[in-house]
Amino acid sequence: MIAGDYILELCNVFYSGQVEPSSCIQRVIGSIKTGVILKDVSMIVHSGEVMAVLGSKGSGKKALLDVISRRAQGPIRGQILLNNQPMSLCLFQQRCGYVTHKCDLIPGLTVEQTLFYTPTKLTGYLKKSKVKQVMADLALSQVANRCTEYLTQSEYRRLMIGIQLIKDPVILLLDEPTWDLDPLNTYLVVSILSNAAKKYGTAIVLTMEKPRSDVFPFLERVLYLCLGDVVYTGGTRQMLEYFNAIGFPCPQLENPLMYYLCLSTVDRRSRERFVESNHQISALVEKFKIEGGAYRKGSSVTGPNHTLDHGMGHNKVPLLLGRPSSLATGWTIYRRLLSATITFRLAGLRQMFLRLFLLPLFYFLLWTFYRDIKDLQHTYVSRSGLIFNCLAGAYFVGIVNTILLFPMYRTRYFQESQEGLYGGTLFLLTYNAVSLPFSLLSVSGACAILYPLIGSLQNSLEFLYFILVLWACYIFAEQQTMAILMIVKDHLSAAIFSIYITCVCLTLSSGILRSIKGLQDWLYYLTYATQTRYAAAFLNRKVFTSSMFGQALPFDSKHNCTNVNLIETSTAMSDPYCRYANGQSFLTERYSRDHTDVIFSGILEEELNIGLTFAFAFGMIIFNLFLYLIPLPAFVKAKFRE
Structure with a gap:
């Protein structure tokens, strides 16, 4: 030139x-x-x-x-x-x-x-x-x-x-x-x-x-x-x-x-x-x-006497040459993400461990604690705790993985977006295209470890539902943390904020740590706006309406529950050792506010709960796509310039 x-x-x-x-x-x-x-x-x-x-x-x-x-x-x-x-x-x-x-x-x-x-x-x-x-x-x-x-x-x-x-x-x-x-x-x-x-x-x-x-x-x-x-x-x-x-x-x-x-x-x-x-x-x-x-x-x-030629000759040189198409740019970013993840180098192995093996490792630890569950009266509480830990694991591992993996790509996006290479929507689409398959594989492997304690692997459809619900929870936690990282630069602050929100939702909405019927009216209706309510309700129904929980379980190997009143679940029992007549009575205590039949009242409706669980997950993805299009104030963007 x-x-x-x-x-x-x-x-x-x-x-x-x-x-x-x-x-x-x-x-x-x-x-x-x-x-x-x-x-x-x-x-x-x-x-x-x-x-x-x-x-x-x-x-x-x-x-x-x-x-x-x-x-x-x-x-x-x-x-x-x-x-x-x-x-x-x-x-x-x-x-x-x-x-x-x-x-x-x-x-x-x-x-x-x-x-x-x-x-x-x-x-x-x-x-x-x-x-x-x-x-x-x-x-x-x-x-x-x-x-x-x-x-x-x-x-x-x-x-x-x-x-x-x-x-x-x-x-x-x-x-x-x-x-x-x-x-x-x-x-x-x-x-x-x-x-x-x-x-x-x-x-x-x-x-x-x-x-x-x-x-x-x-x-x-x-x-x-x-x-x-x-x-x-x-x-x-x-x-x-x-x-x-x-x-x-x-x-x-x-x-x-x-x-x-x-x-x-x-x-x-x-x-x-x-x-x-x-x-x-x-x-x-x-x-x-x-x-x-x-x-x-x-x-x-x-030399000092040189003057700028203001003739039209300079304008003959083309200036605006166009940019690569969004499809070509997205394909380049996608391959870059894959190359950084699927590699035998130390950074790639670290990413592969976090994306694929962290959740199965956590579920394996749960399996070691819950593997000796017997079909006795206390199994109602134990299996409810197992469900809670499954949900908490999916949420918290999703948050941890996002905190450890997403910021380096986010920072690179903020720097490249200033160069006009691509926008936030394209960045999130390519990141999700890499992240979602890995998270599905991770959740599937983790569920294969733990599901035998909850149901039979021979029932492939029930096992698939179990995987999908926990995958939706993982996606929601991941997307929630990505939304927080949009405006919070410090990784630790973003993690604490995301974990705090998740803990509140698990405590109030899951019906496991405390009964939903005991909440104040405004809190009770607020639980309808959380994903944990529907995910926990779906998993609880799958577990506690199975044939194993169709009748009263013995208190232990010596005390049998034979005279339990099947209508009143906790107050009018003739057997002092037994509290729950069956799985339905346990769910009624956790979810019903007026002792109605929760199975037929719509609270534990399967199709509704699994549908809303996924609606929250993919709704959060759509929300983030729009969030990364919104122009941020200059003092927020300045956090990511350097």
């Missing part, structure tokens, strides 16, 4: 935004302190050039990148042009790239897989060739089969750059790509960026806080910022000429990049130095506004 095909230009850009963190109360009432962050910033960068934005912390470097990428929250004045066309969010997402300071990649994927499963318009052989080319350009070929969690910091940063280069951006923004790197790796990263700019014709804008002298030859342009003001912008070679002309020559053997950065930084070591440096910087800013026009448009290649 010929240098000069693409030109990024900022003209008199002002940006106002939040200048310091505010409390939650201030956010709610709208009391957020704002100020001018960028003040009259103008700059230009051409294809094939590398521009370094230099400044101390708080100078506005990251804000400048956010303004160019259209991610900034707040009023923006001025023009941001790409080939004389206004830079819109859609244009940036399609033709530009942004490497943020922190990027969370999916563990379990190799370097090559991470690049290959980045959604782009390329497919098949062309994409594989592009991946190999990018890895070679970024010196990553030797670690192509290494998982992302085992990369060094330098390799990780280069992989982050490769994820953007795989999309062939015409403008590439990088926020502190050399932060915390040693001198050798800093030189390596900047030299690689310079080579990539020349090879791909990409205009690269990167921020640096402590530039080293050995990166000077790789920077065609430089922009010095101080508290949002431009001290100098233009070619790095012309920078020496400019500062020498205004009376600030760089001493010999000094690093010019660092020397002029110190010159552009407010000295806060004392009040006198603060005032003096402030006046000096203000004078430098005004001086550049008057005399820096020619240098602003110049570069080390074209």
